[in-house]
Amino acid sequence: xxxxxDARWPELLRQTLRxxxxxxxxxxxxxxxxxxxxxxxxxxxxxxxxGAGDLACLTCRDGSKTVAESGQVLFxxxxxxxxxxxxxxxxxxxxxxxxxxxxxxxxxxLSLYDTPTLxxxxxxxxxxxxxxxxxxxxxxxxxxxxxxxxxxxxGLELVALLLEAGTLNERARQILAPGSRLMPVLTEMxxxxxxxxxxxxxxxxxxLSPSRFHAVxxxxxxxxxxxxxxxxxxxxxxxxxxxxxxxxAEIAASAGYPEACHFxxxxxxxxxxxPQQYRQQSTTRLWNG
Numbered sequence: 698x699x700x701x702x703d704a705r706w707p708e709l710l711r712q713t714l715r716x717x718x719x720x721x722x723x724x725x726x727x728x729x730x731x732x733x734x735x736x737x738x739x740x741x742x743x744x745x746x747x748g749a750g751d752l753a754c755l756t757c758r759d760g761s762k763t764v765a766e767s768g769q770v771l772f773x774x775x776x777x778x779x780x781x782x783x784x785x786x787x788x789x790x791x792x793x794x795x796x797x798x799x800x801x802x803x804x805x806x807l808s809l810y811d812t813p814t815l816x817x818x819x820x821x822x823x824x825x826x827x828x829x830x831x832x833x834x835x836x837x838x839x840x841x842x843x844x845x846x847x848x849x850x851x852g853l854e855l856v857a858l859l860l861e862a863g864t865l866n867e868r869a870r871q872i873l874a875p876g877s878r879l880m881p882v883l884t885e886m887x888x889x890x891x892x893x894x895x896x897x898x899x900x901x902x903x904x905l906s907p908s909r910f911h912a913v914x915x916x917x918x919x920x921x922x923x924x925x926x927x928x929x930x931x932x933x934x935x936x937x938x939x940x941x942x943x944x945x946a947e948i949a950a951s952a953g954y955p956e957a958c959h960f961x962x963x964x965x966x967x968x969x970x971x972p973q974q975y976r977q978q979s980t981t982r983l984w985n986g
Contacts, residue, residue: 709801709883709884709887710800710801712887713799713800713801713802713887714798714799714800714806714853714856715797715798715799715800716796716797716798716849716852716853716855716856717796717797717798717799717852718794718795718796718831718835718848718852719739719794719795719796719797720794720795720835721792721793721794721795721796721828721829721831721832721835722792722793722832722836723790723791723792723828723829723832724790724791724792724793725785725788725789725790725791726745726752726753726783726784726785726789726790726791727785728784728785729782729783729784729785730782730783730784731780731781731782731783732780732781732782733780734758734778734779734780735778735779735780736776736777736778736779737773737775737776737795738775738776739775739795739796739797740772740773740774740775740795740796740797740798740807741772741773741793741794741795741796742770742771742772742773742793742794742816742824742828742855742859743770743771743781743791743792743793743794743828744768744769744770744791744792744793744821744822744824744825744828745765745766745767745768745769745770745771745783745789745790745791746767746768746789746790746792746822746825747767747788747789747790752765752766752767752783752784752785752789753765753771753781753782753783753784753791754781754782754783755771755773755779755780755781755814756779756780756781756782757777757778757779758778758779763814763815764815765815767789768817768821768822769815769816769817769821770815770816770817770821770824770825771814771815771816772812772813772814772815772816772859773814774807774808774812775797775805792825792826792828792829792832793828794827794828794831794832794855796852796855798856798859801883801918802925802928802929802932803918803919803920803925803928804918804919806856806860807859807860807863808868808869809865809866809868809869810859810860810863810864810865810866810869811863811864811865811866812859812860812862812863813862813863816859816862820858820861820862823854823858824855824858824859827851827854827855827858828855830851831848831851831852831855834847834848834851835848878903878904878905878913879903879913879914879917881902881903882899882902882903882914882922885899885902886899886925886926886929887929890929890930890933890951890952890953891950891951891952891953892953893953894923894926894953896910896911896922896923899922910922926953927963928967930952930953930954931952931963931964931967931968933951933952934948934949934951934952934954934960934964934972935968935975937951937952938972938975938976939976945957945960945961945972945973948972949961949972960972
């Protein structure tokens with residue numbers, strides 16, 4: 698993905714690429730079924746296999762329809778109203794997954810590509826196999842370090858398969874131009890996360906007025922620059938809570954929050970639990986899962 702000539706872009710993308718697996722299974726398709734109209738807040742894909750003929754029809758609110766045969770994959774991006782109707786032939790099975798793929802902290806990576814709704818060819822059965830193995834790992838309840846590593850490896854393979862099936866879209870091309878100008882700002886945010894920042898100081902770094910900088914940043918990343926920085930700091934704090942036994946106050950300061958109480962309030966609002974509870978719950982799942 699040729700973001701620009703600055704070699705820091707690939708490194709920043711690598712550091713921030715994140716796969717979140719939410720749910721999945723290998724589900725038989727008994728008779729005629731429909732999901733009804735729905736809008737999902739995550740991406741979904743389903744590999745239809747072990748049947749013959751047309752097995753699934755994906756209909757969007759705009760009236761477009763995609764029909765999948767055995768061996769093909771249906772892909773639906775998040776937040777798109779749709780309905781999926783299936784019918785059984787022989788021993789038809791849907792191998793599916795719900796997931797999110799994020800980059801640059803809070804950007805939907807798949808929103809940068811036009812990935813077709815119907816995927817065929819040699820990559821399709823591999824997508825199904827990845828979905829099925831991800832589901833098995835989750836059902837087993839094994840949250841050991843090797844299992845977690847395996848899940849991430851499979852998730853990133855799924856990312857690659859879906860992105861390789863698509864093409865860079867116009868939204869991404871619009872992002873790339875301001876992205877080049879915003880590169881110094883992004884680098885500073887990610888590499889010196891604890892440094893005190895304001896809209897004015899960040900705008901100066903990008904050689905833009907505060908109002909113009911706010912508009913350009915929001916267009917590129919879908920959120921205001923200070924909200925982006927807050928999400929980045931909280932994500933870094935989550936990583937530090939899991940990777941060390943540092944006191945919460947020290948982690949808060951390292952993430953750019955000198956007042957631990959303020960940090961704890963923001964963290965609980967974002968994550969639903971206090972920093973200490975998050976550390977305890979996540980550590981228990983990792984080693985005793």
